[in-house]
Structures are given as structure tokens and as C-alpha cells.
Amino acid sequence: MESEHAVTVKVLFFAQSKELAGTREATIQVPTRISYKELLNIITETYNLQPLRNNILLAKNEEVCEQSVELEIKQEDRIAVIPPLSGG
Amino acid sequence: MESEHAVTVKVLFFAQSKELAGTREATIQVPTRISYKELLNIITETYNLQPLRNNILLAKNEEVCEQSVELEIKQEDRIAVIPPLSGG
């Protein structure tokens, strides 16, 4: 991807996804415009999350991403991998 | 009322009824068989409870009396005057 169309974002992992990724936090370059599905593919492939692929949500800057619209990603956005919730 | 058909019971007063009766407790002779309405009349007239007559329930030995059946009263039963509740 060309650098003028790519930005560096932080990726945060929790619970099972943290164990599979082997880290709590990483940085990755992604295009500034990307579909939810493409972003999910990049993240699951890069961080070894295939076993969780159908069970995770992505959040951008503490908001769950809408899956039906193209995402706009900015430099230093925080993308979080959200496995199934078990709070309470 | 004749003594062989009458028994002595305790009457207990609470809240407004205690204030109107001027006492927490009294004893009274009543027939062994009596309708709810007759018992209510005797008690309201004897203890000055006319202002509350339509708002009180009677309980016998800690159970609210049924109003549709004749009451059987035994010596030393406890009749309680129950004004509108305001617990909680």
C-alpha cells in the first residue's frame, strides 16, 4: 500500500485475542479507507486470530465499528479487538 | 349477652386506631359466633373508632378475618384493629 494512503494505527487486544496475538498492543499500517471485512481480515491474519474470527468485533476509538459502511481510518486511531463479552 | 355464649378477648390497636381508642390494648366480651360486621360494629362503637370504620380491617390471631363467613371466637383470641398500611 502506498504511504500517502496508509496510516499507522494502534491495535489493542483483550482476553482470548490477547492470548492468541501474544501481546496486548501492536501497531500496524492500514489504508485510510477500508471496509470492515478487509480490516478484520488484515487483523486476524496478522495477529493469528483466525480461531476467533467469527466471534470478534472491532472498535475504533472506543466505539464499536459499523460493519456496513466503509471505515475511515486516521493516523493514531485505536483499533480494538473485542472478543465475546463476559462482564457483570 | 349470656355468659355461656360469650368469651373474653384481647383487642389490639395500632397507629390511628390506637390514638382514637386511647390505648394500645383492651379486653372485651364478645359472642363465640358473630359476623364480621357485628364484631366491627361492637369494636368501633366501644372504642371510638367511627372515623376509621370504613378503613380498618380486623385480624384474629394475626390473620386478617374473612368478611363473608361467620367468625368463631375463642377465649383469649387476639383481635387486632388494622388501619391502612404504610410500611416499607
Place this chain on the structure above:
Amino acid sequence: MDHLKLTEDKLSVEAISELVGDSSCGAISVFIGTTRDNFEGKKVVKLEYEAYEAMALKAFKDICNEIRSKWPAVHGIAIYHRVGEVECREASLVVAVSSAHRGPALAATAHCVDSLKASAPVWKREHYAGEHAPVWKENPE
């Protein structure tokens, strides 16, 4: 187990909720009835509770029995009601119910408070600031 009490002492929410806690239970629902400080523009300075104690404890027990038949998953039930003088903001009533999952505990707590207000022989008198005479209150039907 049912923990039922009328008491002149201050109620401890912590202690009462611990009564119903159990390692088999994931949920404790608690209701705290406190005393408001005003009524129709009059400032309430204190509350006074009176109970027909023997009958009130029977009523509490009946409520517990009904809860246990409606929600068999309920584990512990505690109903503590103050009698005597109660300052504004202090708890007059604490109900606590535990169960493995939250549904029964939450539903039973609401039901318990409704039933108690409708059936337990307990009376509250409000004392007001100024010239206003104290008033025995009445729960809505």
C-alpha cells in the same frame, strides 16, 4: 433461608446482603427503602414506624413462601424493617434476595417490596417541621 426481622437498630445494607450471599449464587438484588425529607411542601423532620410485630413477621414469612413457589431458583431472602424513630435518609426497609442467575433475584425483590407494602401490618407516621401535626401515612392500593 429466610432472614426476617423488625428492629429499632440502624440497618446495615452490607450485613443484610451478606446474609443471603452464598457461593452457589451469582446474583444478589437489594432494595433499600429510605425516608424522603419532604411531603407536599412540608419538611419531614423524622419518621416513626410501628408494627404489629407477630403479624408482620407472619406476613413476611408468607411473602417468602410465595416467592419460593413463584421463583424456585431463589436461594436466600432477607426482609429487615425498622420500627421506632427513623431519621430522614436512613433505611426503613432493606430487602435482599439471592439466586444463581439474576432474573429470579431481581423479580423476587420487586415482588417482595410490593407485597410487603400491601400486606404487612406496619405503619409510618411523618413528623413535620413547624406547626403541622404529624400524619399517619397510607400506602397506595
Place this chain on the structure above:
Amino acid sequence: MDHLKLTEDKLSVEAISELVGDSSCGAISVFIGTTRDNFEGKKVVKLEYEAYEAMALKAFKDICNEIRSKWPAVHGIAIYHRVGEVECREASLVVAVSSAHRGPALAATAHCVDSLKASAPVWKREHYAGEHAPVWKENPE
């Protein structure tokens, strides 16, 4: 007012319910989520909670806003959730809601717990006695 917190400290039911108390309120509803000591025959020795803290606090705030729009009579809301290690029987969650009359507080508490379990990014891992590996749990939908 909303009192929202993620904390490694033990939760005090008394202190959290006092946060929402007010002399205008006659009712405080409290929910305590505790940790069961067994799962499918395995003995749970401890729980471990992890949160995405910034997002969880936003989720709590969103829940409060929704409660206030659904039940405008709600006065105070407190949501306290433990993170880190939690012993069995200790509270992992305490929710407290106050209102002048009991209906809104009771309904809002149940709604708050439901919403929190469905939307707050918090995860629980159970550790078992014996050889069983720890398991990240999943709330039912």
C-alpha cells in the same frame, strides 16, 4: 449523578448505595454480581476480570444516558466493576440506582445489568481447581 468506576479494590455495597442516596429519594435498588464457586462440576478457585477501561467507562455512561431517557425519575446511578483477581463470593459488580418512588429504580437496575452484560467490554476468566485450564467466559446473548 453518575458514579462509574472500574477498580481493583473490593466493592463496598454500603458505600456504593450511599453514593446514590439523597433526601429526595425514597428508593434505592442495588444489584450485586458475585462469583459462583463451581461451573459444570469444576470447582472455581478464582476469577480474573479484564476491561478495555476507556471503552467500558464510555459504555457505562451510554447505559446511564439511556436509563435517564427511559426513566427520567431516576436520580443517582452507580456502576462499579472489579478488574483483576476476584475471589469467589466477592462482588465483581455493584449497580445502585435511586429514585423518589421504587418503580424507576427497580426497573433501571435490571436494565442496567442487562445492558452492561451485553455492551461493556469486560471479560472474565475462570480458574479451576485441579488440571482444568482456565477459561474465558462468554455472556449469553
